[in-house]
Amino acid sequence: MIVSMVFYRVRKVTYKGTTYYYLYKEWYEPETGRRRSKSLGRCDLLEEQIRCGGWDSNPRRPTPSGPKPDPFDLARAPPPKIKG
Numbered sequence: 001m002i003v004s005m006v007f008y009r010v011r012k013v014t015y016k017g018t019t020y021y022y023l024y025k026e027w028y029e030p031e032t033g034r035r036r037s038k039s040l041g042r043c044d045l046l047e048e049q050i051r052c053g054g055w056d057s058n059p060r061r062p063t064p065s066g067p068k069p070d071p072f073d074l075a076r077a078p079p080p081k082i083k084g
Contacts, residue, residue: 004028
């Protein structure tokens with residue numbers, strides 16, 4: 001059985017005077033005896049996607065349930081007239 005451990009690291013990269021932080025996934029391949037890594041993207045952009053991923057900005061606000069019924073539909077019908 002081959003078990004590979006996975007680590008996540010943040011690397012600081014400076015490009016043209018601007019500092020960026022990148023998230024990397026790193027693992028060790030037992031077959032080749034080498035460490036591998038893959039960039040998952042810039043941390044600030046990943047945070048933005050997580051924050052804006054469809055979450056409501058005010059979670060306590062109930063979602064609207066649809067159109068409200070007209071007041072005439074809610075009113076009772078008048079009692080039937082009795083002849084007599």
